[in-house]
Amino acid sequence: MAKIAFILLCHKNPEGIIQQARQLTAVGDCIAIHFDARAPRDAFRRIREALADNPNVAFARRRVKCGWGEWSLVQATINALEAAVDAFPRATHFYMLSGDCMAIKSAAYAHKVLDERDVDYIESFDFFESDWIKTGIKEERLIYRHVFNERNQKWLFYRSIAAQKALGLKREIPADLQMMIGSQWFCLRRRTIEAVLDFARSRRDVMRFFRTSWIPDETFFQTLVRHLVPEPEIVSRSLTFLMFTDYGMPVTFYNDHYDLLIGQNSLFARKISPEAADLRHRLGQLYASERSDFDTSNEGRRLFQFLAGRGRIGRRYAPRFWERETSLGRDKELLIVACKKWHVAKRLLGSIKHHTNIPAIEYLFNEEDTWLPDLGGIQATLGKRTRHRRALMRMLFEYFDTERLIICLDTASIDLMQDFYSDRSTTRLLEIDCSLSDEYLFGHARRVGLAGPGTSREAVARLLPTIRYDVGYESERIRDQNFPNHSRIAESASPEANAHGIADFLSVSPDVALGIAQTQHLFVD
Incomplete structure (x- = not known):
């Protein structure tokens, strides 16, 4: 039977992290936690002390200061994976979570899903051929080196790209890798994780490449898994349900989203509001239950688009400039x-x-x-x-x-x-x-x-x-x-x-x- 080692990346809400760890380990699974080094030390100390007597909890040996879009997020994940591989030798699957994630199915149902197919679940699409990237830079993420953060060093970030372009400093992508892209929320088998960690230790050239790429948490594991695992053993989707607004921000779920969430064809959901105490309580009880009768309609994303679109009245198809002077004809x-x-x-x-x-x-x-x-x-x-x-x-x-x-x-x-x-x-x-x-x-x-x-x-x-x-x-x-x-x-x-x-x-x-x-x-x- 599947035994899950959850890989938890978090940076806030220590009481919520403690509750999350206890709920996930109460049914026999385990968890490895990376708590952002930017967070207060006192918050991390509270987490460690509260979970010190739980043998199914491990911590990354080295905490990293994480920044959105930076290599630090991948390094934090690797650190937590190494801790989980060493601490939980019986773990069969490694499931990536954030502190805002919660289960939307029972543990029994989750284990059944993982037992039914011997595959890895990771969203991965061809970086150059797919339209996964909707806005912003694309090829530049890889072919130039990024040492500045676009969110808080925007001017330096784009000046650096312009300077590298002007000086002809475009770099080559590792020749033996097909670059892939997708969501960072994966569920991978033990042998896949061990292969990825071995690859990371042996291929320093690849590690140097990804360390200075932009948003590598959307490309690193996605590319390496495709390189190391036969295609029939990969399901290109995440088992975590998440949605984004028109502005590219994750949708947050509240107390009245319970029925919608449990109806999705996923095992976990992100992001659950810290203030949604009733939703968190109900989902926690659900995970500990033996329930298996889930009807998954998976209409969540379309439903959100429908409800969010009410009231946004506008001209969706404004006339193009070349059509403004056209006419069907006065006699028509x-x-x-x-x-x-x-x-x-x-x-x-x-x-x-x-x-x-x-x-x-x-x-x-x-x-x-x-x-x-x-x-x-x-x-x-x-x-x-x-x-x-x-x-x-x-x-x-x-x-x-x-x-x-x-x-x-x-x-x-x-x-x-x-x-x-x-x-x-x-x-x-x-x-x-x-x-x-x-x-x-x-x-x-x-x-x-x-x-x-x-x-x-x-x-x-x-x-x-x-x-x-x-x-x-x-x-x-x-x-x-x-x-x-x-x-x-x-x-x-x-x-x-x-x-x-x-x-x-x-x-x-x-x-x-x-x-x-x-x-x-x-x-x-």
């Missing part, structure tokens, strides 16, 4: 059907095509596989369609050889509605107001990834008020725009009443509009 008429229930809008379009000769395209800006003619590649992806929306619409008008064209948009696509209404062409809007049952919203949460197959109905039920409000708010925003030529039909209205809105929208006779409004099963889910 674009008809937009806006509806949250896509199947309702599609049924309406089918009926319109049956009763009129107006060409119609379904959710071309919302649905990847919507049918579109071959327009030379501009229609290939949602991203291309949205970036070049006016050019795409002009080409569709030309393809159908028409001056009137109908498209469907989700009610959330108000930025596109605004852009089309700002054009010199004529734009008309038909908004479809549908009733939204809890059952529909539950299905909607699944379709958009806010809930997974294993998410309980109780968990989704807590989201329903937010989702319902969000859908209603989209309609309110459309009305607040005071768009001209804005018609509405509603599920709660009679076909005769809806016929008026359809007639205004399509500029058709009352009889044709009534025939469309009487479409069978129009609003049925």
Whole structure:
């Protein structure tokens, strides 16, 4: 059975570290602690004294002053690993943690996961080919030497890079290594750790290289594990659940995140707020339990993006400078059907095509596989369609050889509605107001990834008020725009009443509009 040696890097909250160590070792696992040398000595003394009688606790023999992005973080990890390898000869796995991490599964479940597959868990992607680095310098992390810290010595940091570039001091990457990058939160087998430590002792050239690279905690272990371990024995993901905000900062979890956390396909989570006493207590009890019935839906990241995005109203797709003067044409008429229930809008379009000769395209800006003619590649992806929306619409008008064209948009696509209404062409809007049952919203949460197959109905039920409000708010925003030529039909209205809105929208006779409004099963889910 797996026996875990936790590698704990921490720098604050000594009482929390003591509690964390006791919880993790209470079930038979062990822990090696590196407490930042920058922290007060008294705090470290309190930790050592409180855990002195625990045989499953070891400490790094040498404490390092750690700085973000520096080699010191890797050195601290190596020091703690060496202590753990020596102190715990029966440990089979070495799991990297911070003082802000906590288990989100039971120990029994964690051991079962590690027993099921003889692999290493470490996120590692090709440094140059992947898009893991979203912002900031990339190649410069490796090919130049870094002795200044970008966070507190920004001017010196970038001046140093500029000077090395001007003097041609670019250095070579070790020829036998494929540089990899990923999260620092790994879980590695004993033989892998021993191989990495042996490699570090024998390859001083590699160690010198990484010592002056930038943010080596995202490249050192990731590269060496790929170099030393066969690919089939590596799972390129972390077993620790963490999320980042739009500003690149880790998301902090609080008391009301318990259900979300235990539903993720991970064993630990980072970062748990020090003030979240109830969450910490519940997670501590969970780890010590024998529970194994976890339904992992793994919707956390998508759910966070959804909830964090509420209220951030803006023009996501602002016009590009080369599109500002483009137009669909003064003689063109674009008809937009806006509806949250896509199947309702599609049924309406089918009926319109049956009763009129107006060409119609379904959710071309919302649905990847919507049918579109071959327009030379501009229609290939949602991203291309949205970036070049006016050019795409002009080409569709030309393809159908028409001056009137109908498209469907989700009610959330108000930025596109605004852009089309700002054009010199004529734009008309038909908004479809549908009733939204809890059952529909539950299905909607699944379709958009806010809930997974294993998410309980109780968990989704807590989201329903937010989702319902969000859908209603989209309609309110459309009305607040005071768009001209804005018609509405509603599920709660009679076909005769809806016929008026359809007639205004399509500029058709009352009889044709009534025939469309009487479409069978129009609003049925």
